[in-house]
Amino acid sequence: MKYRSVPCDASVLSPSKTGVLLVNLGTPDAPDTPSLRRYLAEFLSDPRVIELPRLLWKIILHGIVLRTRPAKSARAYQSVWTDDGSPLLAISKQQQHAIKNALGADVPVALGMRYGNPSVSHALRELQQQKIDRLIVLPLYPQYSGPTTGSVFDAVTEELRTWRYVPEIHFIQNYMMEPRYISALSNSIQEHIQTYGLPQKLLFSYHGMPQRYADAGDPYYQLCVRTTQLIEAQLGLDEGICMTTFQSRFGKEEWLKPYTDITLEHLPAQGFKHIAIVSPAFSADCLETLEELAVENRDLFMESGGEQYHYIAALNDRADHMEALVHLLKIYLR
Known part of the structure; x- marks a missing residue:
């Protein structure tokens, strides 16, 4: 197996550099049937989301669900789509910006979607390029569940197992008690x-x-x-x-x-x-x-x-919401 890496230099002997990965569920690239078919195929193929025998579910998914549901879902997405694209992605970017400003320039903050773009792998590789040696993962799900938070853990570790140098990891499981x-x-x-x-x-x-x-x-x-x-x-x-x-x-x-x-x-x-x-x-x-x-x-x-x-409305990028998440992240920063 070929492992992903960045050139090693004296930075590994410097004080540790922590990166933050924010993850939310995800969104199709556009509110149309082909985009929804790709998005739903990825989402509904996750064994954390659908716990059925793989062969049986693959037949149902490709034989029935992906033939009927994408068009209906596309119409629903069209009703909420904005000039900035998907509301979830646009708001998540606003949250990323607010958290990054609060944490300062020394703490890179990347945003990944569990399904769709930008992917968790893409976001992690952004952080890898900045030579982090500590990683805080914050799934933006206040309450833990296997199909959400557990699935984010799967995606993060799937990417990290391809890295030559694996950073120290702090995975925030839930924050509903914060x-x-x-x-x-x-x-x-x-x-x-x-x-x-x-x-x-x-x-x-x-x-x-x-x-x-x-x-x-x-x-x-x-x-x-x-x-x-x-x-x-x-x-x-x-x-x-x-x-x-x-x-x-x-x-x-x-x-x-x-x-x-x-x-x-x-x-x-x-x-x-x-x-x-x-x-x-x-x-x-x-x-x-x-x-x-x-x-x-x-x-x-x-x-x-x-x-x-x-x-x-959801908390979105309200100041008190962002302060809560920043406080949570600072517990693991050093």
Whole structure:
């Protein structure tokens, strides 16, 4: 095997140089069917995401899913695409810029997407060219799960195992317990309440996951519930106001419950006509928040008899969010 390297010089004897790798889920290159087919093929081929026998899933993926889903997904992406491209990538770049400015010129900060571009490998090779000997990996998923954070670990180690000189690594597994992160989320919700009033129900909608993954030991469900509890306590809200739900399920098997869309469909009949919804699992707004939560689920709620529906934006590059992530990174800097 040929290992990737950069020329060795006296810098290896100098004080250590730390690089930061930020990773988010990813995005297609364009909101069209061919781009979505490539993106979904990479995403849905990850065994962390789809835990089915490989041959069986390959037949389903290429025989059914990639023949039907890309066109539908392309239409959804077209509804949220901006002049700067994918919202997720544009916001992630803003976060990268803010973190880099806060950490200073001596700490290179690279951005990689787990699926699509810029890839994790591309971002790591940027850092390699700057001759880092320490690496901090921050997956931008507050709550750990195998299909997200675990998959980032796989991608990082897959690239690093091809390097001749492997840096010291600090992999941040999750940060949902970080007080500054909880404060940033609480601040965003409190600001919303000050503007629109206290909703009858405040839904904390997290990205879904098959129930069998949790049954097999993935801690994601417990981490999501704990996140809701921490924010609820910080805001001093009545326990009956807050609900933890799960969105974006795929396929016919059972996923984590309660489901966000089913919950929204039933709430008006139970007398809850004014709701607000926030998605703490997403560090940046993306298709699942801007289209699914802000539009699709709003329509579902209003058509079911709701009267007020508000989506509270992801933390994105809010100053308090960036301060929370910078504080987290500085723990591992030296």
